[in-house]
Amino acid sequence: MNHCQKLLLGILFTLGLIVAAQAQDRQADYRLGAGDAIKISVFQNPDLTVETRVADSGIITYPLIGAVQLGGNTIPEAERAIADKLREGGFVQKPQVNILLIQVRGNQVSVLGLVSRPGRYPIETGNTRLSDMLATAGGAVPSGSDVVILSGIREGKPFRREIDVPALFGPERNNEDVLVAGGDVIYVHRAPVFYIYGEVQRPGPYRVERDMTVLQALVQGGGLTVRGTERSMRIHRRGADGRVAEIAPEKSDLVRADDVIQVQESLF
Structure with a gap:
């Protein structure tokens, strides 16, 4: 060589x-959860090498010491728990326990809706955040909303939060990039849209961008045709009571989700 x-x-x-x-x-x-497959070995004690799964209760059954609660523990904590029982029972004087995580099934997060790769993904570390799971799922598709919904259980109670993803990476980063937990569901809804029709070049539905004005919406529709006029624009907007109102907007007014913008023909 x-x-x-x-x-x-x-x-x-x-x-x-x-x-x-x-x-x-x-x-x-990583914190062990129900369904996780692990391999436990003890140095110089090959007869204590065991492959097992964590039960729904978080318990495993191990030779000599019986039932051991490992669910919710990190791997170093689980190793110490088994070592303590082996030592306290007088089975091994100075046990050196090693646990290898073979398959993750317990701590998984579902990422659903308009993402590139929806599905269930394991939490690989104890400090996995919302942004990490979105990245694992490939991020939102172009038609996906900037606001995602995170739901799950915290301290035994239902938990739900709407999180503005772009704000996580803005100049004033907030604390909304929360830690996820096993069983959480992240849902990316369809982005809000507005509709524009009449005397515009490209009528149809379009995504409502952040702080979008009526003038920007008009540009999104390709601008006016030769017969169109800005003076006769109208917005049909549904109110909280379900009724649709007709508004004569200013070009600087903000567009809302589900607005219908009509550009009428010039009379002159």
Whole structure:
């Protein structure tokens, strides 16, 4: 083996150690949940090597010590729990317990609605946030709303919050990028739209952009035809009572979701 080959093998080995360390760090933060598959081993005690799943109750059954509550624990906490019972029972004097997470099933978050890859995704670390799960699902599609709905259970009570995603990354970042928990559901609804018709180049439905004005909506529709006039524009808007009102807007007025903008023909 020449010098270059030895150098390449050394680099690959170092990279492998780095990746393994990163994976171990991620697992150290993860909290075990129902359905997770784990492999438990004790140094110099091969007969205590067991592959098992965490039950719905969070309990596993382990040789010599019986039932152990591991659900909700991090992996280092679970290792200490088993080691303590082995030592207290007099089975192993100085147990060195290692737990390997084989398959994640317990702590999963459902990402639904208008995202690139809807589905259920595992929480890989204990500090996984809303933005992390949206990124895992590929983010919202162009027709998806900027506001997402996060629902789940917190402290035994139903939890629901609407979160403005672009605001998470604005100049004044807020604290809305919350931690997610197992069983949470993230839902991305369809973005609000307005409708424009009449004497415009491209009539149809369009997304309501943030702080969009009537003039910007008119531009979105391709502008006026040769027969159109801004003076005769009307907005048909449904109020809280369900009734539709006809409004003569200013060009600087803001467009609302489900507004119907009509551009009439000029009389002159």
